[in-house]
Amino acid sequence: MDGTLLDTLDDLAGSANYALRQHGYPQRSLAEVRRFLGNGIKMLMQHCGPAQLTKAEAADLLNTFRQHYLEHSMDATRPYPGILPLLDALQQRGVSMAIISNKLQPAVTELNAHFFSAYITTAVGESPTVRRKPNPDAVLAALTELGCAREEALYIGDSEVDIQTARNAEMACAAVTWGFRDRDELERLQPNFLIDEPTQLLELALPCADR
Known part of the structure; x- marks a missing residue:
């Protein structure tokens, strides 16, 4: 679906950066998000977030992304x-x-x-x-x-x-x-x-x- 039928990059990057901002982490460029895509949202946010996050911090970041993306998955797609x-x-x-x-x-x-x-x-x-x-x-x-x-x-x-x-x-x-x-x-x-x-x-x- 993503990258084959639908151009979802802007919406995925938007939700990833929203989650990063909400948790006080540096944001990622479109090129970085594009490179991180393909293995599901858990791997996407593991790559987007800072290294050495605790399991709880990584789970919170993922949940913030998930909630935002489900509400904004068709904004620019x-x-x-x-x-x-x-x-x-x-x-x-x-x-x-x-x-x-x-x-x-x-x-x-x-x-x-x-x-x-x-x-x-x-x-x-x-x-x-x-x-x-x-x-x-x-x-x-x-x-x-x-x-x-x-x-x-x-x-x-x-x-x-x-x-x-x-x-x-x-x-x-x-x-x-x-x-x-x-x-x-x-x-x-x-x-x-x-x-x-x-x-x-x-x-x-x-x-x-x-x-």
Whole structure:
């Protein structure tokens, strides 16, 4: 979701810096927050906060971020250019789609309902019962729900976590370059496909039955 379908950087950085200010810690730049994204909000705030925080201090910082972000997750967030036409074209071709995210489940549910509900009904986020990527459990469960074998599926993401998730799920992976990692970094990780424009995904995506 983040860095692939939606440009969420401004809202995530805004909530991170709000939490840092509230607790009297130095703020982070957009570039720093971008680099810290991909492993869920707990890791994000561990990187954003000062080193050597106590467990209680880290938990307080995380809770402040969580509360603020759930109220402000759509202030500046928008789909990347070309994403909505891509989803429409994929739907017309009969391609089934799901979202697997390390975002909090309430935010995933809200953002999917607001932006993508016409195209995507399966949207899984971080929760106490779902292990975060790169664990493949949520991906495999989504494939089961969609009725698609992993050999027929394509995992699309924007980070090293996504590429590792695809490998753990034994799936082909397309890494997009418009998200939270630079192209040369993604290239070094050797995904199956490197995607610079959303329209390139149309060349790769077919309904499961047609693969």
